[in-house]
Amino acid sequence: MEGNVKKLYSWNVNGLRACMNKGFMDFLTREEPDVLCIQETKMQPEQADFTFPGYKVYWNSAVKKGYSGTAVLTKEEPEDVFCDLGLNRHNTEGRTLTLKYPEYYLVNVYVPNAQNELARIDYRMEWEDDFRAYLEGLKKKKPVIVTGDFNVAKEEIDLKNPKANRGNAGFSDEERGKMRELLASGFVDSFRYLYPDKTDAFSWWSYRFRARERNAGWRIDYFLVSLGYEEHIADSLILAKQTGSDHCPIGLILK
Numbered sequence: 083m084e085g086n087v088k089k090l091y092s093w094n095v096n097g098l099r100a101c102m103n104k105g106f107m108d109f110l111t112r113e114e115p116d117v118l119c120i121q122e123t124k125m126q127p128e129q130a131d132f133t134f135p136g137y138k139v140y141w142n143s144a145v146k147k148g149y150s151g152t153a154v155l156t157k158e159e160p161e162d163v164f165c166d167l168g169l170n171r172h173n174t175e176g177r178t179l180t181l182k183y184p185e186y187y188l189v190n191v192y193v194p195n196a197q198n199e200l201a202r203i204d205y206r207m208e209w210e211d212d213f214r215a216y217l218e219g220l221k222k223k224k225p226v227i228v229t230g231d232f233n234v235a236k237e238e239i240d241l242k243n244p245k246a247n248r249g250n251a252g253f254s255d256e257e258r259g260k261m262r263e264l265l266a267s268g269f270v271d272s273f274r275y276l277y278p279d280k281t282d283a284f285s286w287w288s289y290r291f292r293a294r295e296r297n298a299g300w301r302i303d304y305f306l307v308s309l310g311y312e313e314h315i316a317d318s319l320i321l322a323k324q325t326g327s328d329h330c331p332i333g334l335i336l337k
Contacts, residue, residue, distance in 0.1 A: 087316060088336040090188070091115035092229040092303060094286070094329035097124040098153070102132055104326035110134065113321075115333070116157050119179070119190035121231045123151035142166065144176040151176040152190050152230070158183065167216045172209060180220070186311070187220045191230035196251040203256055210260040214267055221268060225308040228269070231286075231329065232304050236261045236271070239281055240301040252302060269306040272318040272334055283320050286329045294328075305334040 091113065095101035098120060110118065118137075125148070127141040137155040142165040144150040154163075160181035166173040179190040191213070196203045220226050234257040238244035247253040265271060277283065284299025293299060305318055319333035 086337065088117075089113070089115045090117045090119070090227065090229065090305070090334045090336065091331050092119040092121070092190070092305065092333075093324075093331035094121040094192070094231040094303060094327060096122050096327040096329065097148075098122075099125055099129070101326045105324075106326055107132075109324055109326065109331065110155075113331075113333075115155075117181075117188065118155040119188070119229050120153040120155070121151075121190070121192035123153050123176075124148050125151065140179055140181070142176040142179045145174040149175070150192060152179045152192050154179050154181055154188075154190050156181065160188075167212055169212055172212060177209075178213070178216075186225040186227050186308075187223075189217065189220070189226060189228040189230075191228060191232070193231060193233045195233050196254060196257060198251065200251060200254060200256075203254065207256060207260065210257075210264070214260075214264050217264075217269075218267060221308055225311040226269075227305065227307050227311070227334065229303075229305045229332070229334065231302060232261065233302055234258060234261050235300045235302055236265075239279075240284075242282075242284070242298040242300070252300060265306070268309040270309055270312045272305040272307055272312070272315050273301070273320070273332075275312055275315060276318050284322065285320055285332055289328055297322075303329060303332045305332060307334075 126143045140154045142152045162182040164180040177192045181188045194206050196206045235241040284301050285303035287294035287299040314336045316337040317335040321331045324330045
């Protein structure tokens with residue numbers, strides 16, 4: 083790429099094999115990200131009947147078939163790769179992949195969904211605390227960039243219908259509180275850093291009620307960077323026109 087610009091992208095594909103039939107390769111060829119973090123692969127690596135020329139691929143699949151899972155496509159080979167948070171209670175759902183590069187750690191995350199009626203909120207809260215502690219450990223060594231589907235809209239500006247969704251999964255006080263705690267621990271939301279007042283900027287739309295057509299969405303996918311690293315942010319993107327999933331890709335351009 084021109085100069086020293088780096089393109090980091092993230093996309094919850096809601097099933098990679100399904101997304102492959104809905105324009106995934108066209109997207110990859112067109113955008114040519116240096117790194118693409120994928121969430122909800124919903125597959126095991128051995129099920130892949132496709133390749134990504136020019137990319138090294140790392141997988142962290144859930145034990146349960148067809149569920150959750152993360153993967154990273156990267157042009158630059160990382161110095162090291164870690165799956166999960168180093169805690170047995172969280173290592174069966176394939177929710178995190180950490181790649182160590184010379185300048186920073188890149189963490190790809192698919193945060194557990196609190197589910198209807200907040201059925202899984204207790205687990206979610208425990209997971210959030212352990213995830214934050216994990217990131218704090220990494221941050222002591224070098225800057226951290228963390229991206230993925232955080233399953234929470236942090237502020238009212240981050241979803242179309244905040245009043246109607248107050249207390250629902252993804253916009254409960256508990257989940258929003260944990261997201262604020264994470265940012266307060268020393269992270270910057272790259273999109274809001276550049277576009278603090280931008281409205282109608284969403285990364286997920288329900289498949290129901292023609293939500294995407296009406297842009298009745300939520301911004302639940304993020305690129306966070308360690309406090310102090312924000313001077314490297316050239317741009318923070320939401321590629322809302324890209325179809326293929328109920329989420330659209332997001333991007334972080336680094337200088």
